[in-house]
Amino acid sequence: xxxxxxxxxxxxxxxxxxxxxxxxxxxxxxxxxxxxxxxxxxxxxxxxxxxxxxxxxxxxxxxxxxxxxxxxxxxxxxxxxxxxxxxxxxxxxxxxxxxxxxxxxxxxxxxxxxxxxxxxxxxxxxxxxxxxxxxxxxxxxxxxxxxxxxxxxxxxxxxxxxxxxxxxxxxxxxxxxxxxxxxxxxxxxxxxxxxxxxxxxxxxxxxxxxxxxxxxxxxxxxxxxxxxxxxxxxxxxxxxxxxxxxxxxxxxxxxxxxxxxxxxxxxxxxxxxxxxxxxxxxxxxxxxxxxxxxxxxxxxxxxxxxxxxxxxxxxxxxxxxxxxxxxxxxxxxxxxxxxxxxxxxxxxxxxxxxxxxxxxxxxxxxxxxxxxxxxxxxxxxxxxxxxxxxxxxxxxxx
Amino acid sequence: xxxxxxxxxxxxxxxxxxxxxxxxxxxxxxxxxxxxxxxxxxxxxxxxxxxxxxxxxxxxxxxxxxxxxxxxxxxxxxxxxxxxxxxxxxxxxxxxxxxxxxxxxxxxxxxxxxxxxxxxxxxxxxxxxxxxxxxxxxxxxxxxxxxxxxxxxxxxxxxxxxxxxxxxxxxxxxxxxxxxxxxxxxxxxxxxxxxxxxxxxxxxxxxxxxxxxxxxxxxxxxxxxxxxxxxxxxxxxxxxxxxxxxxxxxxxxxxxxxxxxxxxxxxxxxxxxxxxxxxxxxxxxxxxxxxxxxxxxxxxxxxxxxxxxxxxxxxxxxxxxxxxxxxxxxxxxxxxxxxxxxxxxxxxxxxxxxxxxxxxxxxxxxxxxxxxxxxxxxxxxxxxxxxxxxxxxxxxxxxxxxxxxxxxxxxxxxxxxxxxxxxxxxxxxxxxxxxxxxxxxxxxxxxxxxxxxxxxxxxxxxxxxxxxxxxxxxxxxxxxxxxxxxxxxxxxxxxxxxxxxxxxxxxxxxxxxxxxxxxxxxxxxxxxxxxxxxxxxxxxxxxxxxxxxxxxxxxxxxxxxxx
Numbered sequence: 001x002x003x004x005x006x007x008x009x010x011x012x013x014x015x016x017x018x019x020x021x022x023x024x025x026x027x028x029x030x031x032x033x034x035x036x037x038x039x040x041x042x043x044x045x046x047x048x049x050x051x052x053x054x055x056x057x058x059x060x061x062x063x064x065x066x067x068x069x070x071x072x073x074x075x076x077x078x079x080x081x082x083x084x085x086x087x088x089x090x091x092x093x094x095x096x097x098x099x100x101x102x103x104x105x106x107x108x109x110x111x112x113x114x115x116x117x118x119x120x121x122x123x124x125x126x127x128x129x130x131x132x133x134x135x136x137x138x139x140x141x142x143x144x145x146x147x148x149x150x151x152x153x154x155x156x157x158x159x160x161x162x163x164x165x166x167x168x169x170x171x172x173x174x175x176x177x178x179x180x181x182x183x184x185x186x187x188x189x190x191x192x193x194x195x196x197x198x199x200x201x202x203x204x205x206x207x208x209x210x211x212x213x214x215x216x217x218x219x220x221x222x223x224x225x226x227x228x229x230x231x232x233x234x235x236x237x238x239x240x241x242x243x244x245x246x247x248x249x250x251x252x253x254x255x256x257x258x259x260x261x262x263x264x265x266x267x268x269x270x271x272x273x274x275x276x277x278x279x280x281x282x283x284x285x286x287x288x289x290x291x292x293x294x295x296x297x298x299x300x301x302x303x304x305x306x307x308x309x310x311x312x313x314x315x316x317x318x319x320x321x322x323x324x325x326x327x328x329x330x331x332x333x334x335x336x337x338x339x340x341x342x343x344x345x346x347x348x349x350x351x352x353x354x355x356x357x358x359x360x361x362x363x364x365x366x367x368x369x370x371x372x373x374x375x376x377x378x379x380x381x382x383x384x385x386x387x388x389x390x391x392x393x394x395x396x397x398x
Numbered sequence: 399x400x401x402x403x404x405x406x407x408x409x410x411x412x413x414x415x416x417x418x419x420x421x422x423x424x425x426x427x428x429x430x431x432x433x434x435x436x437x438x439x440x441x442x443x444x445x446x447x448x449x450x451x452x453x454x455x456x457x458x459x460x461x462x463x464x465x466x467x468x469x470x471x472x473x474x475x476x477x478x479x480x481x482x483x484x485x486x487x488x489x490x491x492x493x494x495x496x497x498x499x500x501x502x503x504x505x506x507x508x509x510x511x512x513x514x515x516x517x518x519x520x521x522x523x524x525x526x527x528x529x530x531x532x533x534x535x536x537x538x539x540x541x542x543x544x545x546x547x548x549x550x551x552x553x554x555x556x557x558x559x560x561x562x563x564x565x566x567x568x569x570x571x572x573x574x575x576x577x578x579x580x581x582x583x584x585x586x587x588x589x590x591x592x593x594x595x596x597x598x599x600x601x602x603x604x605x606x607x608x609x610x611x612x613x614x615x616x617x618x619x620x621x622x623x624x625x626x627x628x629x630x631x632x633x634x635x636x637x638x639x640x641x642x643x644x645x646x647x648x649x650x651x652x653x654x655x656x657x658x659x660x661x662x663x664x665x666x667x668x669x670x671x672x673x674x675x676x677x678x679x680x681x682x683x684x685x686x687x688x689x690x691x692x693x694x695x696x697x698x699x700x701x702x703x704x705x706x707x708x709x710x711x712x713x714x715x716x717x718x719x720x721x722x723x724x725x726x727x728x729x730x731x732x733x734x735x736x737x738x739x740x741x742x743x744x745x746x747x748x749x750x751x752x753x754x755x756x757x758x759x760x761x762x763x764x765x766x767x768x769x770x771x772x773x774x775x776x777x778x779x780x781x782x783x784x785x786x787x788x789x790x791x792x793x794x795x796x797x798x799x800x801x802x803x804x805x806x807x808x809x810x811x812x813x814x815x816x817x818x819x820x821x822x823x824x825x826x827x828x829x830x831x832x833x834x835x836x837x838x839x840x841x842x843x844x845x846x847x848x849x850x851x852x853x854x855x856x857x858x859x860x861x862x863x864x865x866x867x868x869x870x871x872x873x874x875x876x877x878x879x880x881x882x883x884x885x886x887x888x889x890x891x892x893x894x895x896x897x898x899x900x901x902x903x904x905x906x907x908x909x910x911x912x913x914x915x916x917x918x919x920x921x922x923x924x925x926x927x928x929x930x931x932x933x934x935x936x937x938x939x940x941x942x943x944x945x946x947x948x949x950x951x952x953x954x955x956x957x958x959x960x961x
Contacts, residue, residue, distance in 0.1 A: 284795035285803045288865065291759055292815035293788030296781075302814075306805040 017310075020385035027381035030374035034195075037371065041192035042080045045073050048145035048185035050125040056138040065143070068123060074113045076192070079106050125151040145173070145182065149189040149341050153180030164359050175359035177349055186341040187363055193342045194371060197258050197327045198320035204262025206316055209269025214300050216270065217277025224274070231267045239264045240329065247335045254337055257330065261323050272315055276308030283307075310386040317379030321372040328368050343368050409436040409479070410598055410631045411460065416474030418452075418459045429455040431655035432473070437599065439479075442625060442632040444642045444663070446678070447652035448884035449855075453635050456652070457601045460633070461515050462499055462507050471500055480514060481598055513543035516592035520604040522584035526576040532587045533572030536560065540594050559590040563620060582613035586620065593624060600625070601633045606641065610746040611911060615955035618644050637885065639682050640914070640957030643667055651675045667959060681889035683914035684959050700734040701873060701905050702758065707731045707767035709750070709757045709929075727753040728764070729929035735873070740899060740906045742916040742937065744952070745926035751909045754926065755875040758907070759791055760784055771873070789819045792866035796878035798858035802850035808861055809846040812836075812868045819869055835864045838901070839894060856887035860894070867898065875907045880915060892919055913956045917941050925949050 021027055046053060051064040082105050086098055125148055132140065147153075153176065154160040160180030162172050174183040216227035246260045280286055281304075289299045330336050331344030332351075343364040350360035418430035429452045437443045445453040458464045460476055476499040502510070511517075519525045527535060536556040541547060547555070553572075560568035563586040576584055585605060592600055602621065606614040622645055625632050634645055642649055646663045651674065659672040670676045679685060710724035727750040735741050745751045756762040758769055760776055769776045776787060795801040803811060812832040813825070822828035833843045839860040850858060859879055866874050876895070880888040892915065898904060908920055916923055916937060923940040925933040925948070933946040944950045 284797055284801040287756075287761055288793060288795065288801065288862070289803075289815075290761055291788060291791075291793045292818070292865075292869065293785040294815060294818055298814065298818075303803050303806070307803065 017382070017385045021378070021381045024381055026377045030377035030381075033370055033374040034378075037191045037195055038080075040188045041195045042076055044189045044192060045069060047143055048147060048149065048182070048188045049143045050146060050148040050151045051128050052132070052140045052142050054141040056140075057135065058138065064128065069117065070119055071110065071113045071117050074117065075106060075110050078109045082106075123148075123150075126156070129156075145185050145188065147172075147182035147185045149181060149186040150339070151181065151185075154178075156180070161357065163357070174363045175357070177346070177357075177360055178353050181341075183346070183359060183363055186346060187343070187367060189340065190342045190346065190364070191367070193254060193327065193337070193340065194324050194367075197254070197261065198324045198371075198375070200258040201261035201265070201323040201326075202316050202319045204259060205266040205319060206269050206312065208262070208266040210273050210305065210312070212266070213270035213273030214277055214305065217274040218281060218300060218304070220278065220281070227270070227274070231270055234264065234267045237264070239326070243326065243330060244333075244335065247330065252335065252337055254340070257327060257336075261326050265319060265323070265326075268315060268319070269312055272311050273305075273308060276311065277304055280304045280308055311383075314379050314383040314386065317375050317382060321375035321379075324368065324371055324375075409477070410439045411437040411479070411633075412475075412477040413456075413460065414475045414477070416456070416459060416476060417472050418455055418464070419470050419472060420455070420464075421468045421470070428655050430459060433652075433655070433657045435650055435657060435660055437631050437633060439598070439631055440625075440629040441647040442622075442634055442645050444634045444636060444646035444649045445652055446636060446639065446642055446649060448637060448678070448886065450654075451652040452655040453652045454603055455655075457517070457603055457633060457635055460499065461511055461517055461601060462502070463511075463517075474500070476500055478510070478515070479598070480510060509543070512539055512592075512597075513595040514597050515599045515601065516595065516597040517601040517603065518585070518588045518592050518605050520607050522581060522588050522608070523576060525588055526584060528576050531573045531575055532579065532584075533557070533560070533574075536587070536591045536594050539591050543595050556590075556594060559594045560587070562593065562624065563587070563590040565590070580613075581609055582617060585609060585613075585617055589617075589620065589624070593628070593630075596628065597630060599631045599633060601635075603635045604637070605634075607636070607638075611913070611957075612746065612951060612955040614641075615957070618957070621645065638957065639667065639679065639885070639959055643959050644957045651678065678886060681886040682959060683889070683892065683912070683918040686889055686892065686918050698734075699737045701737045701772060702735040703768075703770040703773075704734070704758065705732050705768045705770075707754070707757060707769065708765040709753050709762055710765045726929050728757055730767075731926075731929070731931055733924055733931060733934060735905060735907060736922070737905055738899075738903050739921045740895075740908055740919055742920035742923040743907055743909045743926060744911065744913065744916055744923060746911065746952070748928075749926045750929040751926050752877055753929075755793070755877055755907060755909050759793055759875060761793070785818075789869045790871050791873040791875070792869060792871040793875045793877060794859070794862045794866050794879045796881050798855040798862070798882055801862045802858055802865075804850050806849075807846070808836075808848055808850070811850075811861070812846070812865050815865070815869055821869065832864075832868060835868050836861075838867065838898065839864045840890075854887075856883055856891065859883060859887075859891055863891075863894070863898075867902075870902070871904075873905045873907070875909065877909045878911070881910065881912065888915070895919065913941065913953060914958075925952070 022031060040047060045065055045068075049065055051068060053065050054061065054063050056062075079102075082102060086102065152160075157180055160176060161178050162170075162176045164173060164175040164183075165171065166175070172182050172184070174187065176182055177186070212227055212230070216224045242264050243257075243260055247257070250256045250260075286299065286303055289303050294303075327336065327342065328344030328347070331342045332348045334345075334348055336342050336345045336348075346364040347361060347368075350357065350364075353360065413436070414434050416430055416433050417428065420427045420429050431452075433456060435443070445456065447453045455464070459469075459471065460478075477496050478499050480495045480497045482493045482495055497506075499507070499510075526532065530538075533553070533556055536559060537549075537552045540552045540555055541549075544552070557568050557572060560571065565571050565583060565586055571579070571583075576587075579587065588605075600621075605621070606617050609617060618641065621632065621634075624630070632645075634641075636642060643663060648660065649663050649666045650657050650660045651666070651670075651672065652658070653674045659666065659670065659675045661671070666675065667679065670679050707728055708726070708730060709728040710726055712721040713723045713725060714720065715722045729750070731754060743751045743754065753762060757764045760769070760779070764777055767777065771787060771790060774787070776784065779787075802808075809829060809832060812835060813822075813828040816822055816828045816831065817825075822831050829846065832846060836843060836845055841857065841860055841864070845853070845857075845861070850861070853861065859882075862879070880891050883891060895906070896919070899906065908916070910916060920937050922935065923933075923937045924931055925940065925946065927948050933940055933944065933949045940949065941953060944953055
């Protein structure tokens with residue numbers, strides 16, 4: 001090792017690790033699958049919907065999809081574009097500024113769209129089909145999957161349950177469920193729940209874990225003792241039963257579910273961060289910050305956290321996978337969301353139906369498997385990239 | 399290969415234009431680059447060089463311990479005089495065969511390694527297996543090379559070699575585990591293990607670097623004795639010229655994979671011919687031009703007054719974690735540190751010198767006692783009350799790897815404390831101040847915009863000093879800041895400290911175990927043993943005419959350059 005600095009001069013540690021992580025095909029496949037999911041989740045109203053994207057009536061353009069967008073749709077789409085712009089813009093700000101900007105923008109967009117968007121409670125998808133038949137449109141652009149997830153065709157069709165591509169008249173790529181809802185459309189809309197629950201639940205768990213674990217590790221002694229007992233209490237409770245209890249008390253909202261999964265899974269992160277901080281506390285550069293009289297906030301979050309976050313990121317990528325599984329489990333048990341489809345709930349449907357219809361089980365089951373697998377692949381590659389001993393093998397079979 | 403029964407007038411090892419290249423990813427490092435030398439029978443050959451000069455790689459090449467996957471020898475030969483028959487008590491009938499180590503197969507190499515060429519390493523704790531008793535480990539080495547030996551005779555032989563390395567009461571030490579022994583005893587066990595098969599060549603890779611100076615003196619004496627008694631050859635790797643002058647018959651100086659000079663020890667230490675050897679020898683603290691201001695100033699105004707300072711660490715035992723006893727790391731220390739002086743704090747490892755340094759800065763809360771800076775009491779203040787005083791006292795650390803935050807730009811590392819203490823009006827002004835501080839430790843301005851991993855050890859130590867200096871402190875604790883550095887870099891840092899002291903009216907507490915550095919740099923010396931001050935006074939008095947028995951022992955053990 002003559003001069004390792006020469007090669008990656010002033011390239012940040014994070015960028016180096018990310019490059020290393022995604023150098024192998026395993027992590028690349030994982031990333032590709034997650035990218036597809038993100039795209040599907042963000043643009044789901046435009047990909048799978050019963051309403052036309054764009055119609056022209058006597059030279060007048062109108063877009064029924066846009067008119068019927070919900071607040072959630074708008075926030076997700078705008079949030080996606082803000083992130084995209086922040087990522088691509090040449091202006092480099094600190095992570096803190098970017099995060100603050102993002103949160104402010106999201107809150108702003110939510111408030112504004114709450115003011116102006118009228119939520120359509122009950123959309124009768126039949127009306128659109130009638131309109132298409134009766135009205136003389138100049139031309140119509142339909143979404144690639146022309147069925148909304150909650151557009152049940154049981155009253156329209158004599159035989160609502162269809163296998164994939166069974167009937168040549170209507171193209172159900174993944175078949176329909178018993179009520180006549182299009183499985184592919186439901187899959188696409190459910191990806192938003194899967195991703196959201198993964199990111200937000202893990203995010204909540206990480207914030208709690210980092211703060212509690214960091215304090216435990218830094219102060220050690222009595223703080224550590226009490227903190228570790230709290231961790232042990234949380235670890236002693238079976239998460240699933242805790243989840244069931246919470247759902248029974250607070251009802252079935254996706255947001256409450258995210259919070260509950262987050263609240264019950266922070267203990268692992270706290271342990272990791274505690275161990276790292278116990279190690280870092282004795283390092284000379286931390287001692288130097290204390291000797292310089294820096295405030296505690298800076299010592300903890302500027303000097304210690306960036307040096308101890310690596311194992312946490314790895315744990316988090318596995319955590320995202322387990323949060324998705326937790327939601328799927330709940331939905332499978334019939335305690336998930338009522339209205340919106342989710343992969344776990346779709347599996348539940350498959351099991352409960354009188355006859356076994358393979359397409360109702362294979363597609364959502366496969367999606368859960370692929371997503372969890374993708375996160376695990378990336379987590380493993382990240383772990384290898386961070387560990388300098390393993391760095392050469394990074395990316396799972398480089 | 400030539401059969402040769404006669405023994406006389408043959409080199410034991412002949413290295414001929416050896417090259418060892420290491421592959422690291424996409425880069426080839428020429429670790430050993432065309433080196434030729436001989437080791438005669440019964441001599442100690444010292445390899446000296448700074449870190450990265452390839453001296454360890456050369457040794458590993460001789461014993462063929464480098465992983466074949468990443469290393470290659472594009473050129474060169476290593477001839478070794480292999481004593482084939484090795485039955486104890488029949489050495490006279492030995493058959494010698496000259497072999498090229500690079501051409502032997504793995505099986506033959508295994509026969510040679512351990513039995514004909516043995517090696518001891520720097521860190522005795524990690525070189526011993528923690529789950530086997532030390533006696534078993536020596537026996538294992540013996541039985542591996544002498545399968546014909548019975549367990550009893552192997553045990554006897556292991557005991558014998560343990561007493562040979564002067565382990566007292568070998569019989570009872572036989573069943574001890576490595577962690578139950580001290581560092582010096584562990585290194586003795588390593589030597590016993592290496593010598594159990596009576597090798598012809600012992601390779602010792604910095605065997606005393608991790609040891610205290612008194613232990614080092616004993617181990618060096620032991621190696622020398624054994625080498626003479628058994629007439630074996632020793633290849634001794636070190637960076638310390640003091641050690642060289644103690645043990646070596648001949649010396650080779652290495653620089654960047656090349657052997658720049660080989661010669662008789664006396665001659666080379668006295669009149670080095672090669673420019674690089676001259677430079678290295680000139681950087682040894684003993685040889686640095688004395689610039690310490692000799693005049694004893696009368697105005698001994700105490701900047702720091704330390705009275706009866708105790709730092710105890712509780713030893714807890716049992717289910718209830720009751721405190722049964724204390725480790726008295728610092729035990730009733732009372733010293734004054736005078737304004738504008740460089741005060742050395744000397745002692746062996748475990749003597750509490752680092753703990754004392756940190757207790758003065760309140761990085762380690764003292765158990766009892768008082769620390770006053772310019773008359774203000776520091777002990778018992780809360781973090782917030784301490785903050786204004788933090789500015790006046792700073793610390794610089796030993797380990798250049800861990801003393802800087804690897805994720806922060808140098809600029810941020812230096813300016814953040816300034817901001818907290820209200821130095822400089824704006825960020826731009828602070829950056830300018832930081833650049834000036836960097837220049838005062840002889841670094842370039844644009845080093846501000848780099849990360850710590852881009853610097854060498856010496857540069858990092860300077861940045862660590864710059865961080866301490868940025869707050870304009872009155873007092874800096876320098877905790878072994880030159881111990882991890884090469885001798886030439888150490889000389890630069892020492893000269894830099896002199897400069898800085900001259901420019902700013904600084905008081906330094908210089909914690910070290912290196913007496914030569916103390917004699918070069920420090921005005922006053924405090925000798926610490928088991929947390930207690932055993933002797934203190936002007937350096938010239940303490941080092942020139944030690945009164946305390948312990949100080950005398952410590953000073954006698956220091957390996958000095960003898961010409």
